[in-house]
Amino acid sequence: MQFTLHHTDTHTAARAGTLRTDHGEIPTPIFMPVGTLGTVKGVHQHELRQDVGARIILGNTYHLYLRPGTEVLEAAGGLHQFMAWDGPILTDSGGYQVFSLAHRRKITEEGATFASHIDGSKHLFSPESSLGIQRSIGADIVMAFDECPPYPSERRYAENSMHLTHRWLERCVAFMDASAPLYGHSQALFPIVQGSSYDDLRRVSAEFIAGQDQPGNAIGGLSVGEPIEDMYRITALCCEILPASKPRYLMGVGTPANILECISRGVDMFDCVLPSRNARHGVLYTRQGIINIKNARWRTDYSVLDPAPAAAPTSRTHTRAYLHHLFRVNELLGPQIATLHNLAFYLGLVTEARERILDGSFGAWKDQILPDLERRL
Amino acid sequence: MQFTLHHTDTHTAARAGTLRTDHGEIPTPIFMPVGTLGTVKGVHQHELRQDVGARIILGNTYHLYLRPGTEVLEAAGGLHQFMAWDGPILTDSGGYQVFSLAHRRKITEEGATFASHIDGSKHLFSPESSLGIQRSIGADIVMAFDECPPYPSERRYAENSMHLTHRWLERCVAFMDASAPLYGHSQALFPIVQGSSYDDLRRVSAEFIAGQDQPGNAIGGLSVGEPIEDMYRITALCCEILPASKPRYLMGVGTPANILECISRGVDMFDCVLPSRNARHGVLYTRQGIINIKNARWRTDYSVLDPAPAAAPTSRTHTRAYLHHLFRVNELLGPQIATLHNLAFYLGLVTEARERILDGSFGAWKDQILPDLERRL
Numbered sequence: 001m002q003f004t005l006h007h008t009d010t011h012t013a014a015r016a017g018t019l020r021t022d023h024g025e026i027p028t029p030i031f032m033p034v035g036t037l038g039t040v041k042g043v044h045q046h047e048l049r050q051d052v053g054a055r056i057i058l059g060n061t062y063h064l065y066l067r068p069g070t071e072v073l074e075a076a077g078g079l080h081q082f083m084a085w086d087g088p089i090l091t092d093s094g095g096y097q098v099f100s101l102a103h104r105r106k107i108t109e110e111g112a113t114f115a116s117h118i119d120g121s122k123h124l125f126s127p128e129s130s131l132g133i134q135r136s137i138g139a140d141i142v143m144a145f146d147e148c149p150p151y152p153s154e155r156r157y158a159e160n161s162m163h164l165t166h167r168w169l170e171r172c173v174a175f176m177d178a179s180a181p182l183y184g185h186s187q188a189l190f191p192i193v194q195g196s197s198y199d200d201l202r203r204v205s206a207e208f209i210a211g212q213d214q215p216g217n218a219i220g221g222l223s224v225g226e227p228i229e230d231m232y233r234i235t236a237l238c239c240e241i242l243p244a245s246k247p248r249y250l251m252g253v254g255t256p257a258n259i260l261e262c263i264s265r266g267v268d269m270f271d272c273v274l275p276s277r278n279a280r281h282g283v284l285y286t287r288q289g290i291i292n293i294k295n296a297r298w299r300t301d302y303s304v305l306d307p308a309p310a311a312a313p314t315s316r317t318h319t320r321a322y323l324h325h326l327f328r329v330n331e332l333l334g335p336q337i338a339t340l341h342n343l344a345f346y347l348g349l350v351t352e353a354r355e356r357i358l359d360g361s362f363g364a365w366k367d368q369i370l371p372d373l374e375r376r377l
Numbered sequence: 378m379q380f381t382l383h384h385t386d387t388h389t390a391a392r393a394g395t396l397r398t399d400h401g402e403i404p405t406p407i408f409m410p411v412g413t414l415g416t417v418k419g420v421h422q423h424e425l426r427q428d429v430g431a432r433i434i435l436g437n438t439y440h441l442y443l444r445p446g447t448e449v450l451e452a453a454g455g456l457h458q459f460m461a462w463d464g465p466i467l468t469d470s471g472g473y474q475v476f477s478l479a480h481r482r483k484i485t486e487e488g489a490t491f492a493s494h495i496d497g498s499k500h501l502f503s504p505e506s507s508l509g510i511q512r513s514i515g516a517d518i519v520m521a522f523d524e525c526p527p528y529p530s531e532r533r534y535a536e537n538s539m540h541l542t543h544r545w546l547e548r549c550v551a552f553m554d555a556s557a558p559l560y561g562h563s564q565a566l567f568p569i570v571q572g573s574s575y576d577d578l579r580r581v582s583a584e585f586i587a588g589q590d591q592p593g594n595a596i597g598g599l600s601v602g603e604p605i606e607d608m609y610r611i612t613a614l615c616c617e618i619l620p621a622s623k624p625r626y627l628m629g630v631g632t633p634a635n636i637l638e639c640i641s642r643g644v645d646m647f648d649c650v651l652p653s654r655n656a657r658h659g660v661l662y663t664r665q666g667i668i669n670i671k672n673a674r675w676r677t678d679y680s681v682l683d684p685a686p687a688a689a690p691t692s693r694t695h696t697r698a699y700l701h702h703l704f705r706v707n708e709l710l711g712p713q714i715a716t717l718h719n720l721a722f723y724l725g726l727v728t729e730a731r732e733r734i735l736d737g738s739f740g741a742w743k744d745q746i747l748p749d750l751e752r753r754l
């Protein structure tokens with residue numbers, strides 16, 4: 001994997017780059033649609049490519065390990081083959097889902113034991129097993145196994161957890177060095193900065209992560225309930241320490257405004273369930289503001305969902321009245337259109353951000369569009 | 378509307394034709410995907426056109442009348458505009474749904490009163506109101522308001538019902554003559570042969586319907602539970618009486634085998650919820666046989682859903698193992714892929730039937746593939 005930094009904004013810390021993987025190039029900043037179970041919910045793979053403009057998608061190790069399981073994925077030749085997506089894939093480590101979804105979880109030095117939320121079966125995730133599973137999945141970017149402490153966390157807990165994450169990281173690096181990819185394409189490890197909401201811990205962690213000299217770095221443990229100012233401050237703090245020559249991935253963030261603000265603080269990569277989950281509930285992002293399509297005011301609004309050139313073809317075709325009808329009668333096509341719309345909106349936003357960074361207008365553009373992005377129509 | 382009959386098979390009564398509407402040409406025999414509420418469930422309109430190969434779709438007057446309602450449809454400029462489908466549309470009369478879905482229904486000479494299955498509100502459908510609603514919807518082909526008697530029906534009931542349907546038809550014809558289309562394109566009325574399972578009533582009804590000299594004719598009241606032999610015999614009997622110069626539409630039929638058998642008896646147009654409803658339950662039609670994708674035997678079957686050239690692009694891309702996984706984890710993309718697959722299979726089947734009729738090989742081809750079509754894999 002190779003990262004080229006083309007330009008850093010002079011007014012903000014925003015950057016435009018290109019990340020090269022064996023499954024293609026990723027322009028940065030980028031947003032990665034979440035494809036938990038080997039599918040971005042409601043979206044065909046060719047639509048992801050053509051209508052959404054996705055350049056990389058995310059898979060969840062915890063979910064894929066439970067279903068379909070590594071045996072099925074390995075026999076298929078990895079997740080790319082299994083789901084017929086030939087673009088880049090990033091997988092998380094499974095740690096976050098163990099702590100948020102699984103039952104009877106217990107953390108030890110070895111790793112985390114848990115019971116499946118599907119059938120109660122008992123499992124262990126460790127740095128080695130998480131990365132072994134991610135080798136079976138075959139993602140282009142694999143994430144280190146970490147503990148994401150809840151918010152708020154006592155300082156003592158956050159500090160111990162951070163050191164555990166660091167010790168686990170050393171085992172992740174050792175496992176990656178001692179093992180090989182299964183499918184002929186390379187896999188890059190991204191370590192994760194932790195440290196909860198404590199600036200000094202975040203500094204220690206960012207220094208430690210930077211020192212591992214891996215192909216990219218991530219910031220975890222944010223967007224877990226902390227005040228927005230904390231998220232922005234800690235993101236900026238971490239970005240200042242993490243090397244400029246490598247991509248920076250802020251995990252699980254966020255709203256369109258969050259993404260622009262964090263791009264301006266030096267983040268290159270994002271993922272979030274928000275655009276797809278909100279779409280399934282009829283909440284649409286547009287450049288004019290946020291639409292709740294179930295609201296009666298859209299019943300006879302025959303303007304298209306979003307006339308913006310960056311909108312998906314389907315958003316420039318279908319009207320608000322039609323989508324309102326589809327949601328009202330609970331038709332499958334409603335969530336399908338809304339998901340395509342929101343993901344294309346996110347990809348359109350980071351694509352324009354990149355152009356603005358390259359032509360020097362990013363900061364002014366961001367300040368100008370932010371109020372509209374957060375407005376409820 | 379104009380129908381050109383290109384060829385009638387010498388060994389069977391199968392026909393190849395072209396039906397011209399103001400929204401485009403329809404090669405016959407044709408299968409019409411069902412789009413009850415202004416959407417073919419789970420399928421984008423551009424996929425209908427490009428991946429499925431649909432040339433005409435069906436809308437349900439009863440459902441569209443209740444939601445979104447004629448006011449919303451008229452303000453949109455009709456259903457074509459509302460749903461952004463610029464191909465031909467056929468609407469049923471709403472009568473069948475009144476008898477199968479609505480509550481507290483009562484039939485009088487005037488029409489049928491019923492309570493909505495959505496909110497219990499009271500409504501009247503009559504020949505005039507049904508066609509008035511179909512004017513508001515703006516379908517290219519509109520169906521006469523009829524009564525579809527249940528199976529089995531007493532002869533006396535079937536005969537009275539048939540005569541009521543005939544009297545209603547005369548009011549339908551009068552209403553169409555006295556009213557104009559709302560959106561600038563023409564609408565053709567298809568009357569419907571009834572008469573339950575009684576051959577002599579069917580003959581009387583077919584003669585009466587033929588005598589109305591409308592642009593096309595339909596056979597209703599079949600595929601309602603009668604033995605398959607009755608369906609085939611009555612279809613043949615009606616086709617012999619209905620004029621060869623006009624398209625013949627067999628309503629609500631059926632399996633792939635039913636369709637080929639009825640094509641061979643002289644039917645030109647079909648609609649059925651079977652391919653789309655079965656798809657949502659994981660039942661797929663292929664040239665090799667019927668697949669229940671939820672069956673464990675497909676868990677590690679990495680062959681594509683259907684390698685047939687007539688299959689949808691997505692069916693030639695995705696494997697049985699992948700679709701099995703999607704259904705097992707209850708992902709939206711499962712029904713989406715399965716629906717595309719089944720509808721493309723039906724369209725591929727009638728497309729090949731047409732080619733076979735034109736080159737004289739229809740009968741032999743039908744007899745050869747029928748056993749495979751009904752086999753469970």
Ligand SMILES: [Zn+2]
Nearest residue numbers: 047051314421
């Ligand atoms: Zn599409």
Ligand SMILES: [Zn+2]
Nearest residue numbers: 044424428691
């Ligand atoms: Zn498609």
